[in-house]
Amino acid sequence: MNIQTIIKILTDSGIEENEAKIEVNMLLEHFCSYTANDKLRGILPDENQLKIIEKKVQIRAKERIPIQYIIGESLFMGNFFKVTPDVLIPRDETEILVRKAIEIINDNNFKTVLDIGTGSGCIACTIAKQTDSTVLGIDISSDALRVALDNVTRLNINNKAVFRKSNLYEKIRPEEKFDLIISNPPYIPSGTILQEEVQKEPSIALYAENNGLEFYEKIIKNAPKYLNPNGYLMFELGIGEAEAVKSLLEKDFENIVILNDLSGIERVIYGKVKDVLF
Ligand code: GLN
Numbered sequence: 001m002n003i004q005t006i007i008k009i010l011t012d013s014g015i016e017e018n019e020a021k022i023e024v025n026m027l028l029e030h031f032c033s034y035t036a037n038d039k040l041r042g043i044l045p046d047e048n049q050l051k052i053i054e055k056k057v058q059i060r061a062k063e064r065i066p067i068q069y070i071i072g073e074s075l076f077m078g079n080f081f082k083v084t085p086d087v088l089i090p091r092d093e094t095e096i097l098v099r100k101a102i103e104i105i106n107d108n109n110f111k112t113v114l115d116i117g118t119g120s121g122c123i124a125c126t127i128a129k130q131t132d133s134t135v136l137g138i139d140i141s142s143d144a145l146r147v148a149l150d151n152v153t154r155l156n157i158n159n160k161a162v163f164r165k166s167n168l169y170e171k172i173r174p175e176e177k178f179d180l181i182i183s184n185p186p187y188i189p190s191g192t193i194l195q196e197e198v199q200k201e202p203s204i205a206l207y208a209e210n211n212g213l214e215f216y217e218k219i220i221k222n223a224p225k226y227l228n229p230n231g232y233l234m235f236e237l238g239i240g241e242a243e244a245v246k247s248l249l250e251k252d253f254e255n256i257v258i259l260n261d262l263s264g265i266e267r268v269i270y271g272k273v274k275d276v277l278f
Helices: 003-012 017-032 036-040 047-063 067-071 092-108 122-130 142-155 214-226 242-250
Strands: 073-076 079-082 112-116 134-139 161-165 178-183 227-236 253-260 266-273
Touching (some): 017 067, 067 073, 122 134, 122 142, 178 214, 242 266
Parallel strands (some): 112 134, 112 178, 178 227
Antiparallel strands (some): 073 079
C-alpha cells in the first residue's frame, strides 16, 4: 500500500483530488504525527501509519462523514476546536464575522457579548480569547453545549466564556444586558437539498423556516431589550438574504453595514441599536 492508493479510495468515492490529498494529510498529521515538515524532508509515511489512516479513509469514503468529524476537531482562527456531529463544523466565512466582531469590541471597549446558537462555541471562545470581553454562549442543544464547554478548556479561557441552555432569549433574564449580540443562526431555507457531507451536520443548526429568515426575525425583534445603549447586533448571512435582513434591522438599528466574503457573497451584516430606544 502507498499513499496514492489511499488517495484513490477517496477520489473513487467522488471526492475531488485536491480535497482528497488535503484530507489524507490531515489524517496523517492527526493520527500518526506525520507532518508537512516530514513530507518536505522527503520522509514517507510508513506502512503502519498508512494502515492506521486506511481505516479512517474507508469510513470517510463509504459514509461521506465530513473529515472534521472523523478527526474530531476543526481549525478556526488559529485554534483547533473539538467538533462532533452535534455541532456545525466552523466555516471559513465565519472568520469574517468574528474578525469584524473583535474589531468592533476593541474599538468600543465592549465588555459583554451574547452569542446566540453557539454550537461548538467557536465564535464565543475566539472572542473571549482575543478580547477583554466576557461571552455568554447560548444554545437549545445540550449536546452542543457539552462540546462548547470542552472548547473552553481547550482554549484555556475558563472565566471568560460561559454557556447556558436557552432557546433563543428564553433563559436570558430581563436585567441581563450586552454590548454586542452576535449569531451565526441556521439560515438555509428548509427543504433545500444539501451536499452529502453537509447532511451529516445537525439539521437544527442549518435549516430555518420562512425562506431562511426565521431566526433573523426572532433575534432582531427582541435584541434591543438585551442591548446596552450603543450596542451592536451582528449576523452571518445566508446567500441572498442580505436585503431582507437589512430591512428587518432598519426598524431599531442604524449604521447598517454589509460585508462580502471572498466569493463576493454578502456574508455579514451588523448595525448599532438606535439611541431613541433608550
Ligand atoms: N454556512 C453553512 C453552510 O452553508 C450554514 C451555516 C448556517 O446555517 N448558519 O453549509
